[in-house]
Amino acid sequence: MNAMSALTWMEEELASLEEASLKRSLRESYTVPGSPGRMFRGTGSRSLLNLSANDYLGLSQHPAIIEAMREALLEEGLGAGASRLVTGNRKAYAKLEEAIAEWQNCEAALVFGSGYMANAGVIRSVVGRGDVVFSDQLNHASIVDGILMSRAELVRYRHLDMEHLEAMLHKHRDKRRKLIVTDAVFSMDGDQARLHELKLLKHEYGAMLMVDEAHSGGIYGRHGEGLCHELGVKDEVDIHIGTFSKAFGAYGAYVCGSRTLIDYLVNKARPLIYSTAMPPALLAGIAQALALVQQDHWRRERLGSAVRFFRSSLKKSGFLIPTGDSAIVPIIIGDNETALRFSAALEENGIAAVAIRPPSVPEGTARIRFSLSAAHTDKELRDAAARIRQVGLQFGVLGR
Numbered sequence: 001m002n003a004m005s006a007l008t009w010m011e012e013e014l015a016s017l018e019e020a021s022l023k024r025s026l027r028e029s030y031t032v033p034g035s036p037g038r039m040f041r042g043t044g045s046r047s048l049l050n051l052s053a054n055d056y057l058g059l060s061q062h063p064a065i066i067e068a069m070r071e072a073l074l075e076e077g078l079g080a081g082a083s084r085l086v087t088g089n090r091k092a093y094a095k096l097e098e099a100i101a102e103w104q105n106c107e108a109a110l111v112f113g114s115g116y117m118a119n120a121g122v123i124r125s126v127v128g129r130g131d132v133v134f135s136d137q138l139n140h141a142s143i144v145d146g147i148l149m150s151r152a153e154l155v156r157y158r159h160l161d162m163e164h165l166e167a168m169l170h171k172h173r174d175k176r177r178k179l180i181v182t183d184a185v186f187s188m189d190g191d192q193a194r195l196h197e198l199k200l201l202k203h204e205y206g207a208m209l210m211v212d213e214a215h216s217g218g219i220y221g222r223h224g225e226g227l228c229h230e231l232g233v234k235d236e237v238d239i240h241i242g243t244f245s246k247a248f249g250a251y252g253a254y255v256c257g258s259r260t261l262i263d264y265l266v267n268k269a270r271p272l273i274y275s276t277a278m279p280p281a282l283l284a285g286i287a288q289a290l291a292l293v294q295q296d297h298w299r300r301e302r303l304g305s306a307v308r309f310f311r312s313s314l315k316k317s318g319f320l321i322p323t324g325d326s327a328i329v330p331i332i333i334g335d336n337e338t339a340l341r342f343s344a345a346l347e348e349n350g351i352a353a354v355a356i357r358p359p360s361v362p363e364g365t366a367r368i369r370f371s372l373s374a375a376h377t378d379k380e381l382r383d384a385a386a387r388i389r390q391v392g393l394q395f396g397v398l399g400r
């Protein structure tokens, strides 16, 4: 008797997602050796321009990184075998963390397994019941999950609305600990946090300030330190988070701050305590990527000119895109089904640009989110912009 399984409700829920054009499924993708800006969807087919990856500096296939990983793999094997607090703390950690602290000009740094783990682990460690977290409405899901796990009160302020934030800070001024947390560059819109104003509010209300540089680390700042450095507010940020999964072309994350913060996290951050240390070969690859991020100014410059070129091409074509200089360029389609069809039409035109739908973005703002890379050439981007315009005309979304 298995007509009614205990999981029938799941089938129903999946069917309703499908109905709303909200069902997600995993599709395979393949790298194009030597071309980090491109990808295949099926073997044998022609390659697509990948406008949906976060490999901003085009480092994901860099030979020096691969060689560093290969050597470490041969020397140390694959798994670290235990968490860092047990026996997994290979020597590559200390070296990497010193290099990060020096790069960021902060007292200390701590590496995490991923940006998701860093956000979730750090927030849960620094606030708890009786505390309050002020979070921009469009912050990344890993930040929201960290807040929910912490059991602190979650106060979402309207996106970039500093008056709303201030009113909320005032209302909660007597709470024990207060944390303001924001993406530096927002992942789905590509706009920037108002870091100068956040700095003032943090001081006025005695709050901690945490900034997630997932989409700005490696890209902004003289040596890719991030937006906080570029804007000169780095010393006001108590908890600075960045990832190795985007501009570094790798995987993992870092937290920077005071020695006290890092010592505290070693004692409290559950993803560090209860999860196995990263594979040593990955640490070696990240260390090499960090050196390239610091040295290769041309990658930031190339990304910058790709961004300017692509943004101005879309604008000239009549698309309404948010102003800014980030490598994330959304065009808002609105309904989910059209966004999916738009994405499929782009794919037929040689462009991989997936539709982003709720709950990743607010209801009614399904979009195509383009992200650029230093690996994209002007010719590729010129072709892509012309094809995107064609598809835009076909769908009647120009000028909207």
Ligand SMILES: *Cc1c(COP(=O)(O)O)cnc(C)c1O
Binding pocket: 114, 115, 116, 117, 119, 140, 142, 183, 187, 212, 214, 215, 243, 244, 245, 251, 252, 253
């Ligand atoms: C991608 C992203 C993360 C998660 O980082 P991973 O290393 O991919 O887990 C965290 N915060 C923001 C803003 C992101 O865009």
